[in-house]
Amino acid sequence: MILEVNDIEKSFGGIKALDGVSVSIENNTISGLIGPNGSGKTTLLNTVSGFLAPDKGTVYFGGKDITSLPPFQVSRLGMTRTFQITRLFRGMTVLESMLLASKTQDDGLFPVFFNRKKLMETERRDVQKAVEILDFLEIEHMKHEYAVALSGGQQKLLSLGMALMADPRMVLLDEPVAGVNPTLANKIFEKVMLEKEKRTFLVVEHNIDILMNFCDIIYVMNKGRIVASGTPDEVQRNETVIDVYLGG
Amino acid sequence: MLLDYVLDMLVYIGIFAILAISLNLEFGYTRLMNFGKVAFFATGAYTSALLSMTGASFIEGMAAGMLISALLGLLVALPTLRLRADYLAIVTIAFGEILRLFFLNEVWFTNGPMGIRGIPQPLYSVFDNDYMLFYVLLVYTTLIICYLFAERIVNSPFGRVLKAIRDDEEAVQAFGKNTCMFKIKIFIIGSSMASVSGSLFAHYLAFISPDMFYPTVTFSVWTMMVIGGSANNLGVIAGAVLVQVFERGTRFLKDFVVLPIEPSNLRVILIGLLLILFLLYRPDGIIKEEKNRGLL
Numbered sequence: 001m002i003l004e005v006n007d008i009e010k011s012f013g014g015i016k017a018l019d020g021v022s023v024s025i026e027n028n029t030i031s032g033l034i035g036p037n038g039s040g041k042t043t044l045l046n047t048v049s050g051f052l053a054p055d056k057g058t059v060y061f062g063g064k065d066i067t068s069l070p071p072f073q074v075s076r077l078g079m080t081r082t083f084q085i086t087r088l089f090r091g092m093t094v095l096e097s098m099l100l101a102s103k104t105q106d107d108g109l110f111p112v113f114f115n116r117k118k119l120m121e122t123e124r125r126d127v128q129k130a131v132e133i134l135d136f137l138e139i140e141h142m143k144h145e146y147a148v149a150l151s152g153g154q155q156k157l158l159s160l161g162m163a164l165m166a167d168p169r170m171v172l173l174d175e176p177v178a179g180v181n182p183t184l185a186n187k188i189f190e191k192v193m194l195e196k197e198k199r200t201f202l203v204v205e206h207n208i209d210i211l212m213n214f215c216d217i218i219y220v221m222n223k224g225r226i227v228a229s230g231t232p233d234e235v236q237r238n239e240t241v242i243d244v245y246l247g248g
Numbered sequence: 249m250l251l252d253y254v255l256d257m258l259v260y261i262g263i264f265a266i267l268a269i270s271l272n273l274e275f276g277y278t279r280l281m282n283f284g285k286v287a288f289f290a291t292g293a294y295t296s297a298l299l300s301m302t303g304a305s306f307i308e309g310m311a312a313g314m315l316i317s318a319l320l321g322l323l324v325a326l327p328t329l330r331l332r333a334d335y336l337a338i339v340t341i342a343f344g345e346i347l348r349l350f351f352l353n354e355v356w357f358t359n360g361p362m363g364i365r366g367i368p369q370p371l372y373s374v375f376d377n378d379y380m381l382f383y384v385l386l387v388y389t390t391l392i393i394c395y396l397f398a399e400r401i402v403n404s405p406f407g408r409v410l411k412a413i414r415d416d417e418e419a420v421q422a423f424g425k426n427t428c429m430f431k432i433k434i435f436i437i438g439s440s441m442a443s444v445s446g447s448l449f450a451h452y453l454a455f456i457s458p459d460m461f462y463p464t465v466t467f468s469v470w471t472m473m474v475i476g477g478s479a480n481n482l483g484v485i486a487g488a489v490l491v492q493v494f495e496r497g498t499r500f501l502k503d504f505v506v507l508p509i510e511p512s513n514l515r516v517i518l519i520g521l522l523l524i525l526f527l528l529y530r531p532d533g534i535i536k537e538e539k540n541r542g543l544l
Contacts, residue, residue: 071422072425075421075424076424088416088419091479091537096542100412100423107409112400122405
């Protein structure tokens with residue numbers, strides 16, 4: 001198990017956004033997380049990635065307790081997330097954004113003045129890696145454009161690219177294909193599939209059809225709880241899931 | 249006499265350009281709302297002045313000022329940089345005023361409202377008649393060093409993180425960066441640089457008093473940065489030139505035209521108008537931020 005979430009609870013005022021959620025995710029799998037709006041999917045992602053502290057419960061990542069670590073430390077341990085509404089850096093180009101995401105960057109103050117040579121070496125390696133990933137995602141030709149000048153779909157690709165650039169063991173994707181045309185959406189998931197042997201994915205998505213095609217395991221949330229989980233086939237036949245989605 | 253006037257203006261432009269670059273590092277690149285720029289300017293001026301009165305050299309005074317400003321910067325940054333951006337603005341503006349009142353009231357230490365007179369000027373005996381010219385060179389050498397230093401910082405992976413923090417701090421944390429540390433570091437650097445400018449100011453005038461360090465100094469630096477071009481170090485230097493020329497130019501106006509209002513008020517009004525016009529028609533400033541094409 002790479003990720004183990006045990007009995008997490010999180011309330012906002014009187015609303016229980018997460019009401020005893022437990023999830024176990026195995027290495028090198030793609031897990032989907034579905035559920036109606038407001039069922040707690042993004043809250044779960046925020047809690048796992050350290051952006052929110054849970055009221056109760058624990059989160060273990062790679063056997064290490066990460067329950068109340070700040071986001072930057074969770075990220076350093078090898079878990080990178082993307083955001084639902086693509087959050088790109090306005091003043092930065094595609095290439096700059098990619099470089100920022102790299103974990104090997106010499107981003108201290110000391111190398112700026114005293115170890116320029118090593119800094120440039122790392123930079124060269126990072127640029128090469130960034131270009132490879134951009135090429136893989138087919139947006140290499142946009143590398144010197146401002147990130148916000150990309151189309152909606154390309155922005156989603158870039159945020160996936162930035163997540164990959166960090167070379168994490170686990171990637172949390174929050175609605176990676178929302179608002180993206182079906183062809184490109186499929187392409188994005190095909191890219192994710194190709195990365196599967198290297199890392200583990202947890203994907204929140206409203207596009208259920210696409211998840212059914214690409215995921216190994218699907219978790220279904222409703223009102224802050226996991227109401228069903230299993231392979232796509234099992235989930236599709238599950239009565240509760242049909243209830244949740246068709247309104248029971 | 250005209251030459252002296254021009255040289256005097258050049259010194260002021262240089263001193264303020266250094267301040268503008270230091271604010272640019274904090275706000276232009278990182279969005280840190282430092283409304284207490286004057287505090288670190290004053291720290292540099294007073295440290296240099298007080299130390300040189302006891303016999304320390306110009307360089308020693310400047311170095312001590314940088315160190316003390318860095319420590320004060322850390323003191324202000326530690327509790328506030330973890331909070332929302334606007335708290336830093338409130339705390340820094342208060343800090344500037346507290347420091348000014350301290351210099352005003354601790355007469356035993358700073359000679360209070362009477363100020364400090366006869367601050368020795370570096371190498372005065374050597375240059376004597378050409379002293380103004382020497383000081384212009386001194387100020388501009390320092391300015392060039394500060395400019396190159398700032399450029400080196402912003403064109404590095406460190407600077408890249410600063411720019412990303414400016415745009416979306418949470419998203420930067422998602423990539424494993426401890427954003428708070430970056431903000432503290434650049435705030436300390438900005439504070440030290442402002443202190444350098446304060447030291448140059450004190451030794452130039454050979455006299456300083458607390459009424460030179462009102463918050464208006466801070467606002468003047470902000471105006472230079474906004475007009476010049478936030479996140480462009482050449483731009484903010486251009487901003488310093490424009491604002492200084494404007495401020496001084498309007499002083500002469502009273503000799504040529506009869507005005508229904510006090511001429512010194514007119515100056516403030518005109519600078520305000522200039523700022524508004526820039527914000528409306530050229531919000532990126534004289535020179536806008538450049539697109540970064542990488543370090544290689």
